[in-house]
Amino acid sequence: VTARGQSLTLEKDQRAEVAQGAAPAGPLPVERNLIRDGEFQEPPGVTWRVDARPPADPNESPGEVQPVTIGGRRAMKFQRRGENWGQVGLEQDLNQDVRDFKSLRLLVDVFLSFQDLSNCGSQGTECPGMVKLRYLDTAGFEKEWLQGFYYKYDANPVFGYTFCAPCSPRYADHLRVEQNQWRTFESDNLLEAMRVAGSPAALLKSVSLYASGHTFDSSVAQVQLLASD
Numbered sequence: 468v469t470a471r472g473q474s475l476t477l478e479k480d481q482r483a484e485v486a487q488g489a490a491p492a493g494p495l496p497v498e499r500n501l502i503r504d505g506e507f508q509e510p511p512g513v514t515w516r517v518d519a520r521p522p523a524d525p526n527e528s529p530g531e532v533q534p535v536t537i538g539g540r541r542a543m544k545f546q547r548r549g550e551n552w553g554q555v556g557l558e559q560d561l562n563q564d565v566r567d568f569k570s571l572r573l574l575v576d577v578f579l580s581f582q583d584l585s586n587c588g589s590q591g592t593e594c595p596g597m598v599k600l601r602y603l604d605t606a607g608f609e610k611e612w613l614q615g616f617y618y619k620y621d622a623n624p625v626f627g628y629t630f631c632a633p634c635s636p637r638y639a640d641h642l643r644v645e646q647n648q649w650r651t652f653e654s655d656n657l658l659e660a661m662r663v664a665g666s667p668a669a670l671l672k673s674v675s676l677y678a679s680g681h682t683f684d685s686s687v688a689q690v691q692l693l694a695s696d
Contacts, residue, residue: 498570498693501563502674505690507534507543515543515557518677522553530555530678535686537578538649542688545595545678552593556677563671565658566605567696571668573598573654574691575676577616579646580684585621587641588680591628594641595683599675600657600692604666612657615641616650616685636664649688 504514511517511532519529530547532555547553565571575598582595594615604610613631620643621627630640638660644650654660661668674692678685 498572498695501561501671501692501694502559502690505692507541507688510534511543511557515559515676518554518556518558518675520554522549523551524549527551527553529553530683532557537686537688540576540649540688542576542578542686543676544684544686545676546684547678547680548682550681552679552681554677554679556597556675558673558675558677560673561671561692563694565602565668565671565694568658568694570659570693570695571657571671572691572693573600573614573652573657574689574693575652576688576690577644577650577652578648578686578688579616579618579644580686581646581682582617582619582680582685583682584627584680585619586624586627586629587615587617587631588627590633591615591631591641592633593627593680595678595680595685596687597675597677597679598687599677601672601675602661602668603670603672604661605669606666607669608666609672610636610661610666610668612638612661614639614652614654616644616652617641618644618646636661636666638664651689 527549587594596616600612
């Protein structure tokens, strides 16, 4: 790669970035992280927007988001105490065209301290840890990819589902993890999963990290959304 009289040699699985009027930057990994501040070095409300939904009972707290350190990891904690539904988390706009990407993988560390609901609630939408990608498919329709995490399990679905019942398309079931232990989640190629589901992605709109339910205490760390051309 040559720009402004400077050359850069790339090996296999490396890339370079060339801004207008600038020398080439690199070599860089073939995958690039689409998420900004995935290690939560900035306080809530700077890069990540706090998203606290109005609770079902207006007399209850919507919940709190606060930076913490757990086992040496910088994380964001979602915490709430209530008898009725509430949801609180973080959201980041992406607005990234992904039609030329070959691969898109999500990596996130999850730590679940407490949940009062079994599984993920009556519709499978109330996990103490959740990640959501909002995207436009190639037909222009808005879709969602959702992954939940829980530890409190009941085999009877009357006490809650372990998958998102109203989601369309419905992707993977929610993941059961150990309480009070870090769990690293790494997705398969999401672009392929979206294509197979009949809703191939064109534009990634946003990523959300949140907790939903009645009473919960959960944390997330080291969030990456790795794209490769």
